[in-house]
Amino acid sequence: MKTVTFRISRGDATGSKLVDYTTEVSEGMVVLDVVHKIQAEQANDMACRWNCKAGKCGSCSAEINGMPKLMCMTRLDQIPIDKPVTIEPMKAFPRLRDLVTDVSWNFRVKKKIKKFNPRPPDAPDGTWRMQQEDIDRVQEFRKCIECFLCQDVCHVLRDHDKHEEFIGPRYLVYTAALEMHPLDTEDRLPELKQAHGIGFCNITKCCTKVCPEHITITDNAIIPLKERVVDEFYDPLGWLWKLLRKKE
Amino acid sequence: MTNYETFEYDVLVIGAGGAGLRAAIEASAAGVTVGLVCKSLLGKAHTVMAEGGMAAAMGNVDDRDNWKVHFADTMRGGQYVNNWRMAELHAKEAPDRVHELEAWGAVFDRTKDGKILQRNFGGHRYPRLAHVGDRTGLELIRTLQDHGIHQGINVHMEYTIVTLLKDGDRVVGAFGYDRERGRFRVFRTKAIVMATGGLGRAYKITTNSWEGTGDGVSLAYHAGAELMDMEFIQFHPTGMVWPPSVKGILVTEAVRGEGGVLRNKDGKRFMFDDIPDNYKSQTSDNPEEGWRYTQGDKNAKRPPELLTRDHVARCINREVKEGRGSPHGGVFLDIAWIKEKIPNAAEHIKKKLPSMYHQFIQLANLDITKEPMEIGPTTHYAMGGIRVDGETQMSSVPGLFAAGECAAGLHGANRLGGNSLSDLIVFGKRAGEFAAKFAKENDFAALDLTQVEAAEQEALEPFGRAAAAEGPYRVQYDLQDMMQSLVGIVRREDEMVRACDEVEKLKARAAKVVVHGHREYNPGWHTALDLKHLLTCAEAITRCSLDRKESRGGHFREDFPEKDAEAAKVNTVVWKAADGSMKLRREAITEMPAELKQVIEDMK
Incomplete structure (x- = not known):
């Protein structure tokens, strides 16, 4: 048995402090196991969010030694444990208590994005036909577990606090999944340009790096959306074409 | 209000x-x-x-x-x-x-x-x-x-x-x-x-x-x-068994659906040894046919790894108990072997079972496209x-x-x-x-304030208790250990009688747990309140299991290992009596209409 010290950020919206907890750990443990052990043995009232403990629900997001990660998928042998391990809540959202943040903003943002709107069914029995190769990209986006680590790491939200003007990587991926869905007929480009602020993203790819589902957020979702917005609103030839078509 | x-x-x-x-x-x-x-x-x-x-x-x-x-x-x-x-x-x-x-x-x-x-x-x-x-x-x-x-x-x-x-x-x-x-x-x-x-x-x-x-x-x-x-209770046959902290996490049945096989420590596919009579006509008796089934051959019968979960879980349990298990107390589930059968097997596995691949790489440091997994039964479903x-x-x-x-x-x-x-x-x-x-x-009805106040009082009681009293986690762990060992995958009369006593003792302890801190996002408090639900369920599981003196599906009795035709005619029902105690009766299953009986007959 080894011992490890966890330096856990405790507190609420009014203030916080780092508290050291030392406990014994065994082989194969993940950070969440240690947090649970401390919670059960030393700090019954320490708040942390978790559900599946298998990287599928995206509840236990936190910053481990400053890196946004899922606590349940971070094994102790992947981080240095010979010195104290710092565990803090996500910084891009207001803290409720200890490791739990108020992520309700994300749920409000999603509601503002126009819902899926399919074309009429392809077959008389009310079903559709799609080829696997046409949905591979959308399925990649739909792997998202809504852990909000990409939102947490995004400097537009984290450092510049543009929560009112920018929907963040998660909802650009969500929009991309809808826009690239072979059945969808809705147009979300005007609001993407305006209210949802896609222009704020300057493709630093931090979101892609922290995604626990390995979704290539920037390259596969955000850049193609930016291209669509450019084609729609800024391409001079396209503009002319649309103008002429309107006149006809 | x-x-x-x-x-x-x-x-x-x-x-x-x-x-x-x-x-x-x-x-x-x-x-x-x-x-x-x-x-x-x-x-x-x-x-x-x-x-x-x-x-x-x-x-x-x-x-x-x-x-x-x-x-x-x-x-x-x-x-x-x-x-x-x-x-x-x-x-x-x-x-x-x-x-x-x-x-x-x-x-x-x-x-x-x-x-x-x-x-x-x-x-x-x-x-x-x-x-x-x-x-x-x-x-x-x-x-x-x-x-x-x-x-x-x-x-x-x-x-x-x-x-x-x-x-x-x-x-x-x-x-x-x-x-x-x-x-x-x-x-x-x-x-x-x-x-x-x-x-x-x-x-x-x-x-x-x-x-x-x-x-x-x-x-x-x-x-x-x-x-x-x-x-x-369904014990899923394939949960992770190692490392200890992930014990129990689900390994999807789709691994077997895609051609994964179960082996004991001797490398033997033990599921071929025990195919129940009512599934014999639909189950293959050789590995080759089983493989063809998983690859979509409509004329092939399914491999015995895809028998129902209750049966597979018990077979795994038997292998482990009889000393043929894997190093960490499970058996081997192998999907990597399909590289003998198809080219690009590693890519195929990652495409078909992406989250299993990641789960094992990240939590167990094991590449399922190269090595077999270690798995064992885990409580899955009620x-x-x-x-x-x-x-x-x-x-x-x-x-x-x-x-x-x-x-x-x-x-x-x-x-x-x-x-x-x-x-x-x-x-x-x-x-x-x-x-x-x-x-x-129906209309809204008036709410009874006394019910609300009583519930509030009960919910807040754990805060007021002596600081030195027991915390809720200890009681929860003891309940989980008790149910695992006394009312688990293989059940016996004497153990379940003991479990009934244990439930009563745990109820008494749960009524005395103390919670520290305040009410804001306090997991200790939530755990204390959940104890009542867990104990109610544990009592119901135990009493119903004691009453069903046969083995059927997820309920296996070592002392009554066979099915009983009379027990097949009833469901076990429990309810809360006026005095607060749990009552039990056997409720006759209503007879199936003739056309549904015919469907079952036709599909045999």
């Missing part, structure tokens, strides 16, 4: 997994006001953990499939103590419910001709599971969530209900707290849909998350509803729960409906893989529909 913030909804749905969301969507579409309470954030419920798929006889891959085959498979898997009406409705309605998900944006894997792809699973005669790789549950919950948020449903995230409120026989409200601040809330309602999922946390080794504490089953029981079939009417999903308490895992009936003594996700959408919809109907036909 001046002291409490009070919300008023025609229909209140408790639980926001697949069943709860589907019920809320349906009730809302019927034009009534709907509140949805979830213990976690929206979209995080245990449904996300479902991997393999949802069973629906669409016949996209094998056109011999239809509702009759699905019905017969479900009844055979449940060993004929199922609510046959539910099994019939489920088989008939599942395809429409799956197509509806597609209309709401779900993106299932496709066949070559562009239809929804279906895969093989244990106990299903034909490839039947609509799926998205091995993350079908996530696709289901996200689709319902993203559709549901535009339906005018009012969602209360991170709220916990601690008691239901009654007016005479009827449920008329609920009382709970919000996690964030620990403030008490009152819900006034005409009908309630209970959709709280499972109770796996009553056991030490389980696939269930912290939420699976049987809240709905217990809330309904204490509100006077009857519970049924509580002895039937077939039993709230006794409901098969058509409407209403419990024995007027106005109280239930759907999904917390309801009983569809799965009988053993659930087939893939029948859970389809259960959620078929009966979630029905519960929502009939709850809305009930709400339209």
